[in-house]
Amino acid sequence: MAKKGNLRRPRHREPDGNEAETDLAAMTFEELLELQNRVGTKMYRQLMAGPSAEDQPRRAAPTRAQGAAEKQRPLEMSSKTRVPFLRQVVPVRKKVARDPRFDDLSGEYNPEVFEKTYRFLNEYRAKEKELVAKRLKKSKLGEEQEKLKQLLHRMDQQEAAQHEQQRQQEQRLALKREQRAQAQQGHRPFFLKKSEQRQLALAEKYKKLKRSQKLESFLSRKRRRNAGKDRRRLPLGKD
Structure with missing residues (x-):
């Protein structure tokens, strides 16, 4: 009795083009020889080797959702590559500091608009100065009194500097108004140097x-x- 082969193929294609399921493992040696004589040596070898890559069904192209899911999968790293000590697992967007003094989004600095907008701060400064002066009168000789004197002196200097800036600003505005009036009268405007x-x-x-x-x-x-x-x-x- 002939030994059975140890190969198992689910199906093969006959020369006439009809697809039929054949259990090669259940065929005897004589049946295998008969099959080889019937289909030819080339076809018989293809049947014994199994279906080729061309005969296998093609995989469908991944959809957009599947492609996005593939991108979100964790990155596969080689075990031979040394992992760095500080590894960035999740990309983090770098925070960029924005300085409003040098940013175009904040607009241009206009002293007149700035003074009108923050004029209410002068009232707070005046109230703080009054509180410091009252505490200085009630305080006794010592370190606290010296600190209050220095603070009150510094507040006086800041107030004097602010008044001086306002005076210079008014002087510049008066000069601009004079130049504008001369230009309207037909005279050539003059511009003073910084010196x-x-x-x-x-x-x-x-x-x-x-x-x-x-x-x-x-x-x-x-x-x-x-x-x-x-x-x-x-x-x-x-x-």
Whole structure:
């Protein structure tokens, strides 16, 4: 009795084109020889080797949802590659700091609009100054009183600097109005240089000090500063 083969193929295609299921493992050796003589050696080898890649059904193209799911799957890393110590598992969007002072989204700086918008801050500063002055009167001699004096002096300086900025701003606006009026009358507008603007500001400052009778003390302090600068610039004498 002939031995049965140990191969199993689900189906094969006959030469006439009809598809029929044949259990090759259940066929005897004589039946296999008869099949080889009937279909030919080439076809018989193809049947024994199994269906080729061309005969296998083609896989359908992945849909858009399947493609998105494939992209979201975790990345497969090789076991031979050394994993870094700080590995970025999930990509994180880098936060970019935005400085409103140098960003075009915040618009251009206009001193007039800024002053009108934040004018209410002057009231808060005045109230804080009153509170500091009251606490200074109630405080006793010591470290706390010195801190309150320094704070009140600093607030006075800030207030004086703010008034000076407002005065300079009003002076610039007056100069612009004068230039605009001359241009409307047909005259050629003139523009002062920065050095000329500083000279005008210095002259206005001297007039203000003279009215308040503080010009002499201001000039004496300035002379002492200039003399100290001159002494530092002199060469050292030899022993």
